[in-house]
Amino acid sequence: EPEVTQTPSHQVTQMGQEVILRCVPISNHLYFYWYRQILGQKVEFLVSFYNNEISEKSEIFDDQFSVERPDGSNFTLKIRSTKLEDSAMYFCASAGTGGDEKLFFGSGTQLSVL
Amino acid sequence: AQSVTQLGSHVSVSEGALVLLRCNYSSSVPPYLFWYVQYPNQGLQLLLKYTSAATLVKGINGFEAEFKKSETSFHLTKPSAHMSDAAEYFCAVRRNTGKLIFGQGTTLQVKP
Numbered sequence: 001e002p003e004v005t006q007t008p009s010h011q012v013t014q015m016g017q018e019v020i021l022r023c024v025p026i027s028n029h030l031y032f033y034w035y036r037q038i039l040g041q042k043v044e045f046l047v048s049f050y051n052n053e054i055s056e057k058s059e060i061f062d063d064q065f066s067v068e069r070p071d072g073s074n075f076t077l078k079i080r081s082t083k084l085e086d087s088a089m090y091f092c093a094s095a096g097t098g099g100d101e102k103l104f105f106g107s108g109t110q111l112s113v114l
Numbered sequence: 115a116q117s118v119t120q121l122g123s124h125v126s127v128s129e130g131a132l133v134l135l136r137c138n139y140s141s142s143v144p145p146y147l148f149w150y151v152q153y154p155n156q157g158l159q160l161l162l163k164y165t166s167a168a169t170l171v172k173g174i175n176g177f178e179a180e181f182k183k184s185e186t187s188f189h190l191t192k193p194s195a196h197m198s199d200a201a202e203y204f205c206a207v208r209r210n211t212g213k214l215i216f217g218q219g220t221t222l223q224v225k226p
Binding site: 103104 | 156159204218219
């Protein structure tokens with residue numbers, strides 16, 4: 001089965017530093033998402049991306065966050081100035097269509113902000 | 115607004131016993147409902163989905179779920195638990211925009 005690939009699997013950074021989390025969605029998919037899961041909490045939606053623009057974002061996704069699909073294959077999440085509370089597991093997901101189509105999730109990047 | 119509620123953050127069963135994980139949804143339109151499983155240190159894997167084709171949905175690893183509109187429920191069941199079923203289970207509803215809204219999750223513990 002095709003896979004969504006995320007790199008790195010673990011990222012440690014200092015507070016205030018910029019981080020970029022990388023994802024390679026499934027090649028023919030059109031819808032892309034970032035979710036995060038703070039330790040012990042539920043999975044939260046961050047942002048959805050379709051047709052080269054953000055289609056929806058949550059209140060968590062403030063000006064410190066941005067997403068980009070720079071080359072037609074990668075899908076990145078940038079956090080400009082990390083805070084302690086950004087420590088979480090970040091999941092990338094993609095889907096071929098909207099509606100009832102299932103989302104394929106990557107195995108996640110564990111971000112630790114010190 | 116669409117949402118899901120999972121009753122019970124932690125469920126413990128004996129190996130071979132019935133597994134029942136509860137999920138209730140709130141939606142003003144026919145929902146797209148999903149169950150995902152997260153094994154330790156892994157990502158989210160789809161177990162099954164409901165898309166209005168059939169009320170009883172069969173998924174992977176022997177799991178199934180029944181959509182009951184009258185009860186606004188989509189409970190996940192498995193007749194006989196296996197040790198390898200120990201994981202975190204998430205019920206989710208999907209909006210037409212594609213956004214998944216997850217429940218709080220239920221940790222399933224399987225005792226030998």
